[in-house]
Amino acid sequence: MQKTLYPASASTSFTLNTESVHQLYIETSGNPLGIPVVFLHGGPGSSCNNNHRRYFNPEHYYIICFDQRGCGLSTPHGELTDNTSQHLVADIERIREHLNIPRWLVFGGSWGASLGLLYAQAHPQRVSGMILRGSFLAREQDLFWFAQHGASEEFPEAWQAFIQDIPQGERHDLVAAYYQRLHHGDNDTQLKYAAIWSVWSGKVATYNLGQRTDKHSANNAITNDAQRQTDPALVRKVKIETHYAQHRYFIAENQILDNLHQLPKVPVTIIHGELDKTCLHTASRALAAGIANSEFIQLADTGHLIEEANMIAALVDATDRFVRQYQ
Structure with missing residues (x-):
């Protein structure tokens, strides 16, 4: 047991x-x-x-x-x-x-x-x-796997949602692209990109649990994550995460x-x-x-x-x- x-x-x-x-x-x-x-x-x-x-x-x-x-x-x-x-x-x-x-x-x-x-x-x-x-x-490779190339191959549809609003010229460094929007964007920009980052992060972290639920429940979970963009606490959380990532964890x-x-x-x-x-x-x-x-x-x-x-x-x-x- x-x-x-x-x-x-x-x-x-x-x-x-x-x-x-x-x-x-x-x-x-x-x-x-x-x-x-x-x-x-x-x-x-x-x-x-x-x-x-x-x-x-x-x-x-x-x-x-x-x-x-x-x-x-x-x-x-x-x-x-x-x-x-x-x-x-x-x-x-x-x-x-x-x-x-x-x-x-x-x-x-x-x-x-x-x-x-x-x-x-x-x-x-x-x-x-x-x-x-x-x-x-x-390490660079640990961050690269999550936010540049690696997990992207595991979840291609979710990855496209993660990168679709980032201009092609910035996609070579997605951590920097999100950092710029979260730390220097206006309030609406911060809310938007914090939500997108959170949905991607949640997908990668929780997918093994999602496999044990019906598709409707999994979709609801993603929708609920997206709705959290109205929560300023989410912005603060993702700003800390990208602060550390951008500075390679100091x-x-x-x-x-x-x-x-x-x-x-x-x-x-x-x-x-x-x-x-x-x-x-x-x-x-x-x-x-x-x-x-x-x-x-x-x-x-x-x-x-x-x-x-x-x-x-x-x-x-x-x-x-x-x-x-x-x-």
Whole structure:
């Protein structure tokens, strides 16, 4: 029988000032005397939700979830000033210090895996282990697959909708084209292109779930995404995502793989769905090859999302096994 999410546990929340205009929204739950774990959400531009704490046994874990700068309930919402990978790594360390945690398990997926690896390379002595899902390595090839050529071959109709309003002369760099419209366009332009970006991103991320629904439901989901263009929060979210993409995540090309030797010698579990069309499974394989004694798990019939049943089962199993390793 597959493992499922733990029941929802009560949480407490607080905000934490940074050295900048940003205030971080943080939630803690579980057992304060348990194994500390920090949950790093994806995006950039996404946020945590109430299910994220449910991947950990609340009797054994002290669970820390937070919304990254400009995201979710952190304020100011959508703020791009002082919003770089280096600032986010500093925020993780700031939260750890505030909570007086000596070391913690780093749990991250997609962009959260990138951020977790950057943090572990910068502060190896503060990491007790890592669980990484659908890892994104923030290389040119990883971004190119999603926003230039790769996923485009998998979803040709959705891709045409993504590029049709971009002039031919700008299609050689679609990240730059969308960045220009989202960050320098008028309000209507920002709303329009945030919605188009969101529909493409959602198609690539959720297609494995869409295969399990009837066509009418899938079409409704796309329509609902398009209708979200009236929501300014969507614009702020996509602006953060394109801010990071345009600046190549504020790190050197191949920085994560080039610095694997800086990671602590701790248990590392790397999980990737073989049907993931958002993040390349070769990225996770490269991580596993470069991290001695890491465990690589490729899941059949599984895509990118943390909410897929096989992914839930594998992640909960990984957190349960870490409890046994930790003791």
